[in-house]
Amino acid sequence: MDRIKITGGAKLEGVIPISGAKNAALPLMIASLLTDETLTLENVPRLADVRQLFHILENHGVDHAVQGKRNGMDDLAGQTVSLTARAIVDTRAPYDLVSKMRASFWVIGPLLARMHEADVSLPGGCAIGTRPVDFFLEGLRALGADIEIERGYCLARAKGGLVGNRISFPRVSVGATHVMMMAATLAKGETVIENAAREPEIVDVAECLIAMGAKIEGHGSSTIYIQGVPRLHGARHRVAPDRIEAGTYAMATAMAGGDVTLDGATPQHLEHPIELLRQAGAEIDITNRGIRVRRNGHGIHAVDADTAPYPGFPTDLQAQFMALMTAGKGTSHITETIFENRFMHVQELARLGAKITLDGQKATVEGVERLQGAEVMATDLRASVSLVIAGLAAEGDTEVSRIYHLDRGFEHLEQKLSRCGAQIERISD
Ligand code: EPZ
Numbered sequence: 001m002d003r004i005k006i007t008g009g010a011k012l013e014g015v016i017p018i019s020g021a022k023n024a025a026l027p028l029m030i031a032s033l034l035t036d037e038t039l040t041l042e043n044v045p046r047l048a049d050v051r052q053l054f055h056i057l058e059n060h061g062v063d064h065a066v067q068g069k070r071n072g073m074d075d076l077a078g079q080t081v082s083l084t085a086r087a088i089v090d091t092r093a094p095y096d097l098v099s100k101m102r103a104s105f106w107v108i109g110p111l112l113a114r115m116h117e118a119d120v121s122l123p124g125g126c127a128i129g130t131r132p133v134d135f136f137l138e139g140l141r142a143l144g145a146d147i148e149i150e151r152g153y154c155l156a157r158a159k160g161g162l163v164g165n166r167i168s169f170p171r172v173s174v175g176a177t178h179v180m181m182m183a184a185t186l187a188k189g190e191t192v193i194e195n196a197a198r199e200p201e202i203v204d205v206a207e208c209l210i211a212m213g214a215k216i217e218g219h220g221s222s223t224i225y226i227q228g229v230p231r232l233h234g235a236r237h238r239v240a241p242d243r244i245e246a247g248t249y250a251m252a253t254a255m256a257g258g259d260v261t262l263d264g265a266t267p268q269h270l271e272h273p274i275e276l277l278r279q280a281g282a283e284i285d286i287t288n289r290g291i292r293v294r295r296n297g298h299g300i301h302a303v304d305a306d307t308a309p310y311p312g313f314p315t316d317l318q319a320q321f322m323a324l325m326t327a328g329k330g331t332s333h334i335t336e337t338i339f340e341n342r343f344m345h346v347q348e349l350a351r352l353g354a355k356i357t358l359d360g361q362k363a364t365v366e367g368v369e370r371l372q373g374a375e376v377m378a379t380d381l382r383a384s385v386s387l388v389i390a391g392l393a394a395e396g397d398t399e400v401s402r403i404y405h406l407d408r409g410f411e412h413l414e415q416k417l418s419r420c421g422a423q424i425e426r427i428s429d
Contacts, residue, residue, distance in 0.1 A: 003401045004414065006391035007423035008373055011258035014420040018246045018264040018290065019045040019411045020078045020239030023316075024201040026103045027178045028208055028239060029053050032062060032083035033110035034185060035212055037234030043078035044239055045411045048404070052101040059097060060107065061089035076412050078239065088115050095121035095152060102126060105133060108156060109179035112145055113186040118156045122149070127380040129339040135176035139167045143180075143187055164189035164228055172197050172309040177224070178205060184226035185214040193224040199310040200269045204240040211235035243269040244316045245410060246291060248385055250274075251320045252417065253293040254282040254300060255327060256392040260420055265290035272313045276321065279303045280328065302330030302367055307337050319345045319386035326354035327393055328367035335362045345383035348376040352390050352398065373398040378405040385410060392422055399427075 020043035029050070032039040044050060054064055067080035091111050098104045102123035111118035125131050137147050137154065143162040148155045164187045167180055177197040182205075184191035196202070198220055206219035212235045215227035246265035253260040254277055267274065267286045274284050274291070280303045283294040302325060307315040315338040325332035326349055336342045343363060346356050351374045355366040373396035378384030384405040391398030400406075403426070406413060414424050 001401065002403050002426055002428050003399050004388065004403050004406070005425050005427055006388060006398045008391055008394040008396065008398065010256065010392070010421050010423050012253045012256045012260050012417070012420040012422060013258045015261045015263050016249050016416045016420060017074065017076050018241045018262055019043070021201055021204070021242035021244070022047055022049060022409050023174070023244070024204040025050055025239050026053055027106060027182070027201070027205045028237065029057065029081070029083060030106050030110060031182055031205060031208060031212070032057065033060065033085045033088065033107060034114055034182060035232040035234060036086050038082050038084040039212065039234055040080065040082045040236040042080045042236070042238040044081045045078055045242065047409060047411055048407045049101050049103070049409065053104060056093060056097050056101070056104040056107065057083065059090055059093070060111070061085065061087055076415065091115050091117050091119060093118070093120040098123050102131060103175065106175055106179050108136065108140070108154060109183035112140060112156050112158050113162055113183045116158045116161055118154070120154050120156070122152050122154060127344055128342045135169050135173045136179050139176055139180045140183060142167050143183060143191065162187035164191040164226070166192045166194065168194035169196070171195070174199055174202065177202055181206060181216065181219070181224060181226060182209065184228060185209055185216070185232060187228040189228055191226045191228070193226070194222065196222055196224045197309060198222060200240060200243060200266070208235060208237040211237055241266050244314065246270060247273045247314070247317045248320050248389070248410070249416070250277055250282070250284070250291065250293045251317070251324045252389045252392055254280060254295050255324050255389050256422070257295050258420070259292070259294045259296070261287065261289055262291040262293065263289050267291050272311060273317055276303050276305055276313065280324065300324060300328045300367070302328035302332040302365070304333045306335040309338070315339060315342060316382050318342060319382045320389055322356070322363060322365060323349060323386040323389040325365040326356070326368060326371060326390060328365070330367055332365040332367070333362060334365060337361065344379035345386045348379070348383070348387055349390055351376050352394050354390070370395050372396060375399045375401070378402040381405050381409045385413070388413070388424070
């Protein structure tokens with residue numbers, strides 16, 4: 001298995017190109033199931049999760065083509081992918097595929113909407129939580145679907161198609177909002193989604209669906225209105241930049257020190273993390289290329305953070321921010337409100353000398369003078385990158401194992417950091 005070795009102490013100087021958002025690309029690819037015409041997506045990141053989703057979609061009969069390299073194209077640029085679900089030949093999403101990438105469960109919405117049936121394996125939990133899908137099932141039942149759970153599968157039927165309705169989620173769910181929005185585009189009549197997720201990825205998917213002929217309003221707010229249409233057509237759409245990747249490299253720069261421009265980042269999607277980083281002592285400027293992050297000389301101040309649905313502080317940046325706070329002057333309190341087990345990185349950060357105590361969903365981080373490099377293990381996607389961030393500033397070498405977690409969500413991570421001066425390399429055993 002591959003691992004990553006980092007020798008701490010180097011500042012980061014230069015430009016990091018920000019890739020297309022993983023959490024937009026995945027639902028956008030799934031949206032291709034809603035039409036028999038071609039959906040072309042630009043700026044798709046080269047990630048393990050994207051490759052896994054191709055397998056899921058192939059199983060339904062979706063053809064896909066990836067555009068080859070063009071003259072002058074930077075090898076870190078995103079890829080252009082065309083997806084065509086001319087005919088959906090199989091409405092079953094099997095356990096062996098869904099269990100490898102849980103967002104593939106989201107195919108249930110478009111399959112029901114277009115084919116009026118779907119047999120989709122329950123995704124199961126993961127390292128950060130049980131990840132139930134009760135909101136999805138209640139929402140689809142509200143649109144007229146009959147859903148039975150049998151031997152780990154959701155057997156969903158909607159004879160005559162889905163019918164619009166009003167749905168109100170008990171708590172904000174990004175996945176359930178994506179699925180209900182996609183399903184409602186082909187339902188008869190109007191669907192209203194209340195307490196909808198407001199994440200930029202929801203907005204990106206809604207804009208793509210509108211380009212495909214869907215009638216959607218209110219996306220980005222807590223209430224989304226969808227008027228069903230008989231069919232959707234093909235479109236071309238550019239995947240929005242990855243705010244979590246951008247926030248991650250902003251925290252890496254604050255940790256290592258230096259001066260980095262996050263090229264293509266969207267500052268308005270990172271207002272809360274930018275505010276916290278400024279309080280922590282990073283200088284952050286908005287430029288016409290994106291976001292410029294600097295920290296030279298002075299140390300990092302301890303700052304508190306509570307995760308929350310967008311536009312609050314994103315749970316997907318919680319581990320990265322905690323890594324930064326391990327080097328802060330003072331004590332930081334970090335509360336995780338979205339997932340029940342998203343502190344797996346704590347015991348690994350402790351191996352690097354971090355002083356962190358846990359009390360339920362609250363972590364108390366006492367800053368230390370300097371972390372000490374060590375061998376550590378990645379446990380989930382965002383936890384793994386928090387160990388890389390810590391390793392950038394630790395004394396000596398840090399080796400992060402099980403980095404297949406990293407490859408799920410960070411494209412060309414070593415290249416992007418080493419181009420800015422980090423001493424980082426991938427070691428293949
Ligand atoms: C999406 O996951 C993201 N994944 C996650 O990113 C992200 O952390 C999460 O949203 C929150 O922002 C993708 O977009 C592919 P939720 P999702 O439904 O949709 C509970 C990453 O690192 N819930 O918003 O699965 C759930 O257990 C990943 O890129 C129910 O109880 O998250 C959680 O506690 C990790 N019942 C809370 O809601 C349901 O039916 C929010 O989860 C659905 C969710």
